[in-house]
Amino acid sequence: xxxxxxxxxxxxxxxxxxxxxxxxxxxxxxxxxxxxxxxxxxxxxxxxxxxxxxxxxxxxxxxxxxxxxxxxxxxxxxxxxxxxxxxxxxxxxxxxxxxxxxxxxxxxxxxxxxxxxxxxxxxxxxxxxxxxxxxx
Amino acid sequence: xxxxxxxxxxxxxxxxxxxxxxxxxxxxxxxxxxxxxxxxxxxxxxxxxxxxxxxxxxxxxxxxxxxxxxxxxxxxxxxxxxxxxxxxxxxxxxxxxxxxxxxxxxxxxxxxxxxxxxxxxxxxxxxxxxxxxxxx
DNA sequence: GCATTTAGTACGCGGCACCAACTACCTTGA
DNA sequence: TCAAGGTAGTTGGTGCCGCGTACTAAATGC
Numbered sequence: 001x002x003x004x005x006x007x008x009x010x011x012x013x014x015x016x017x018x019x020x021x022x023x024x025x026x027x028x029x030x031x032x033x034x035x036x037x038x039x040x041x042x043x044x045x046x047x048x049x050x051x052x053x054x055x056x057x058x059x060x061x062x063x064x065x066x067x068x069x070x071x072x073x074x075x076x077x078x079x080x081x082x083x084x085x086x087x088x089x090x091x092x093x094x095x096x097x098x099x100x101x102x103x104x105x106x107x108x109x110x111x112x113x114x115x116x117x118x119x120x121x122x123x124x125x126x127x128x129x130x131x132x133x134x135x136x
Numbered sequence: 137x138x139x140x141x142x143x144x145x146x147x148x149x150x151x152x153x154x155x156x157x158x159x160x161x162x163x164x165x166x167x168x169x170x171x172x173x174x175x176x177x178x179x180x181x182x183x184x185x186x187x188x189x190x191x192x193x194x195x196x197x198x199x200x201x202x203x204x205x206x207x208x209x210x211x212x213x214x215x216x217x218x219x220x221x222x223x224x225x226x227x228x229x230x231x232x233x234x235x236x237x238x239x240x241x242x243x244x245x246x247x248x249x250x251x252x253x254x255x256x257x258x259x260x261x262x263x264x265x266x267x268x269x270x271x272x
Numbered sequence: 273g274c275a276t277t278t279a280g281t282a283c284g285c286g287g288c289a290c291c292a293a294c295t296a297c298c299t300t301g302a
Numbered sequence: 303t304c305a306a307g308g309t310a311g312t313t314g315g316t317g318c319c320g321c322g323t324a325c326t327a328a329a330t331g332c
Binding site: 008129 | 137138140141142143145146149150151152154169239243244247254258259260261262263
């Protein structure tokens with residue numbers, strides 16, 4: 001198996017884990033990512049779009065659906081009358097923590113057969129590839 | 137960065153590469169995966185569903201849209217009057233080869249800064265995690 | 273030969289991504 | 303100070319996409 005096959009298949013495996021965890025909370029993968037981004041910041045819509053790599057109209061829809069679920073809320077921007085800031089609600093915080101914990105558990109399960117040394121090595125190698133702009 | 141963060145972020149990075157390559161050929165990621173599965177087999181719909189981890193009704197839609205693009209065709213199953221087999225068309229083969237080549241190039245670009253030893257190590261570690269059922 | 277199971281399709285529903293156009297607000301320059 | 307140009311976010315349109323349910327034709331098993 002060459003590098004491409006290995007990385008692509010691993011990517012889909014991780015996506016399956018995210019999809020499964022999301023399904024447990026009736027959340028899509030992109031909703032999980034949204035909550036993850038909002039865990040430690042209160043961005044505007046455009047900044048959210050940059051984090052998630054999505055069109056601003058997609059962000060409008062995503063945030064509206066999350067708002068309808070009472071996972072997030074929009075706040076007027078204090079320094080731009082056009083803008084809004086998006087923050088997690090208490091329910092959103094709770095689901096984000098639960099989701100993150102379950103993802104941690106599933107990834108630990110995935111890597112359980114590896115030695116600690118191999119796991120540390122994989123982490124370091126993967127981290128070296130990830131361009132700065134964390135989004136999950 | 138712990139193992140979960142590293143693997144999740146790497147997964148999305150690889151997904152961005154797949155999305156970008158797909159966009160160059162006006163294909164979605166799941167369409168790329170479909171073509172990848174069909175590169176070297178002629179499965180029925182249910183088998184396709186197993187490979188792609190999707191409901192059979194989703195496979196019906198996916199194959200119909202690919203058929204409309206003349207990327208695949210349905211053949212009557214020789215041993216089951218109810219079933220069909222799905223195969224790539226010449227255009228489908230061509231796009232599959234082009235897509236695979238471009239994905240290879242982008243993954244090589246992603247890992248270009250690594251030493252050959254690190255790349256081989258990452259490949260081996262990733263391959264060790266991937267459960268058998270290749271689908272890309 | 274008939275009842276049960278299965279392969280695949282059709283339909284409904286909601287999510288989701290992008291594009292173009294629009295409105296309200298901000299910035300800039302004269 | 304005001305007009306022109308730019309920006310933040312929304313709206314509407316479009317097509318893709320995943321799942322669940324129901325259906326039909328074919329296969330299977332008793």
